[in-house]
Amino acid sequence: MLRLFDTLTKKKQKLLTREDGKVSIYVCGPTVYDYSHLGHARVYVVFDTVVRYLRSTGREVRYVRNFTDVDDKIIARAQERGMDPMALAREFIEAFAEDMDRLNVSRADVEPLVSEHVPEIVEVIERIQEAGLAYESDGTVFFSVRGHEAYGKLSGRNLDDLRSGARVEVDSSKRDPLDFALWKAAKPGEPCWPSPWGEGRPGWHIECSAMSTKYLGVDFDIHGGGMDLIFPHHENEIAQSEAAFGTAFARYWMHNGFVNLNAEKMSKSTGNFFTLRELFAKVEPEAIRLFLLSVQYRHPINFTVEDHGEEGARFPDLxxxxxxxxxxxxxxxxxxxxxxxxxxxxxxxxxxxxxxxxxxxxxxxxxxxxxxxxxxxxxxxxxxxxxxxxxxxxxxxxxxxxxxxxxxxxxxxxxxxxGLWQEPAADYLSRRLEVAARCRGVDPAWVEERIAARAAARAARDFSTADAIRQELAERGVELMDSAQTTRWRFA
RNA sequence: GGCGGCAUAGCCAAGUGGUAAGGCAGAGGUCUGCAAAACCUCCAUUCAUCGGUUCGAAUCCGAUUGCCGCCUCCA
Known part of the structure; x- marks a missing residue:
């Protein structure tokens, strides 16, 4: 019997899906303004493995994972680079797909873009307005948090604690500091779409409510994402969705723990991170996947970096x-x-x-x-x-x-x-050898030639010559492995 | 200030009431012309500390110490 830990009830629960034998799952995807790092990889490797396992048990899975391609950070980055925000987003969607492919992360069944779902988003906002939980101010629409009774149930917070702890600068057009934007009025030069409130773009949280319910229905089975999304993102999603649809939203909530670097949170804002591309240059992507799976997904996972001077960074855990x-x-x-x-x-x-x-x-x-x-x-x-x-x-x-x-x-x-051992073993091993040979400036053909010479010496029972060749190769880091039929080699 | 998590061998790590999985490193061994690889054996009477509950606790409760996260964009 499959059991999973549900963030909402804070207990392991039996997986009882909406439809027997079928599982619908939505995972919050990346905001595409930069290359992905190990922390991103963990989320998508974890949920990819969840989906793979569910499928292996014969369940029919429908997996939706979005791309946030309309967002403040994308706009800011595009302005820095003097390019169109939508073009920037496309560039990093492609980069993301490449990185995930290397980690054997399968594509989701549906990978919706915010920019292609604005009408659906507007419709959800209108429903929230009809329910009396949204208000407009100068073309921006806010969600009225205090109007939603159950707010805080996912993250275990109460509104008054939040208020006292709020450090964020209060937007004067909000009625309550906790309220958040469903729709943002357009500023000059930003991507925007028409709406009943004028030109603008969706707020961050609303996209997931609109896209998950479009493809999976309101009461879909599993909603997942990184730990940090519990508050406020998922809390807000629940509030919006329940307000708009009047029924419970998502049956189970799964959240993965963080990746830490040298015991500190890996985070772009602090510069404390390595992109996947940097890591791929050091170790096989599959080793990274194995590393991520070697810790229970809800626990934090730490990896260390060691500075080796000219050799550059090394990652002992990887x-x-x-x-x-x-x-x-x-x-x-x-x-x-x-x-x-x-x-x-x-x-x-x-x-x-x-x-x-x-x-x-x-x-x-x-x-x-x-x-x-x-x-x-x-x-x-x-x-x-x-x-x-x-x-x-x-x-x-x-x-x-x-x-x-x-x-x-x-x-x-x-x-x-x-999601391991997806490559023919012989291909993997020969590629590893080539990469290592190139790194060390050793010619594989030369190694093969020396091995042949040694084989001849061994056949003649001239072991001192054979050992001299072994020594010669060892000095270049080449390690020989004799078997009955053949001699294989690798770098020590 | 509020909320939450974690602490298991030299290192990584699983384990939520029944007597400590696994990996790396280390020691010994088998195999081998030598070696490597592979395989075998060994490697925590003990789970941060102190109390408590229980026939029984790494697991539950309380306190203490230390580390981390969230409360603001974040995977």
Whole structure:
């Protein structure tokens, strides 16, 4: 039975969806004014994994994730760069898609843009006005927070505490400092659309109410996003949507924890961040995905950066995930090579360790998508594969064969859920080698030539020459791995 | 000031009442001409501290200490 932690009730709840076997999910997407960083990646990797897991259990999922392409920050950035805000947004939507592709984040089923949903947004605002919870002032429309009784239920706040803590400069046209804009009157040179209140553009929160309900209905199943969106963004979404539609909005709320850098919140406003592109230059994107999945999604995740002078920044946590990713692919590659010439085995039992690990994986995922816990049985599947390959006497021949065949199948299934090992293992490994060779200025052809020379020496039982070649290669960081048939190599 | 979270081995980390998963590092071993890889074994009588509840607590309650987040754009 799948259970998930619901921010609204602050408890793990059984997932009881609106329609049996179907899940509708909306996740707040990025505001596209700059490149994404690791914190953004976490949200989309987490919810991608949620969707992947739900689908793997046979549920039909409809996943909507928007792009905020109309926003103060986009306008400000475009003005700095002297370009059109909509063009700037398009540029970063593309960059976002590229970054997510590299992290194996699948596209959402619907990826709506604010700029293409202004009429729907206007309609929702009109409904709120009809409900008496919105007021206009000089072409700007505000939501009247105090008119909505349940305001604060998601974030556990009460209005008076908020008021005393408000540090924001009060907009004099608001009736109450807590009120927020549904529609903003246009300033010269800004993107704008016609509306009953004159030319203007949507406020930030209203877009999600309009687009989620358009594609999923009002009482859709799961609404997700980063922790920081709980207040005020999601609180405001609830207030608006309930005011506009008169019914409860979204059944479950899921929020992921932050990514910290050297134990401090990673944030663009403080400059304390690395873009994904900077990180991709240092480690495989898949290692980053593994790193993000190695901590329960609601807990904060910390990564450290070390300054290595000329070598530049290094990220020990990501490098550890990189080593693990290499181990996964090396095992998969060996498994593939072993099974490729084999005929599929017949029906029959497999080792119970395999079934137990597979079961543990599902139980961990069923418990609030606990990928960190699920990685333990995943590691057991790899260890079992290696053991069966290296230690043929570990199991009787037929059992061994069936288990290895089944392991390949299960690892594919598990990888599809986690969004890992999506690349052919041999491709991954050869690319890793090429990249490393280029970084170190070593010519792979030369390495191959030396390996051939060593093989000849070994065949002649001239071990001192063989060892000299090993030493020669080692001085350039090349590590040799002999097996019965061939010699593989890599960088230490 | 208000609200909330976290504290588990050298490091990362799972674990919300039944006697501490997993990874990295480390030690020993198997295999190997040597080595690497892989595999095997070992590595927290104990979960920030102090009290309490319970037959039983890392898990529940109270207090203390330390760290972090939100209350303003933020993933």
């Amino acid at each position: 490098e550890e995930a990189q080593v693990r990713t290499d181990y996964f692919y090396e095992t998969l590659c060996k498994l593939e090579e072993l099974l490729a010439p084999m005929k599929p085995p017949g029906e029959g039992d497999v080792l119970p360790e395999l079934l137990a690990a597979r079961q543990s994986f599902s139980e961990a995922m069923d418990d609030d998508f606990n990928t960190a816990a699920a990685l333990a049985p995943t590691g057991e599947l790899f260890r079992l594969a290696n053991r069966l390959m290296e230690e043929p006497t570990f199991a009787p021949k037929k059992l061994r064969r069936r288990t290895l065949w089944r392991l390949r199948h299960e690892l594919t299934a598990v990888g599809d859920v986690l």
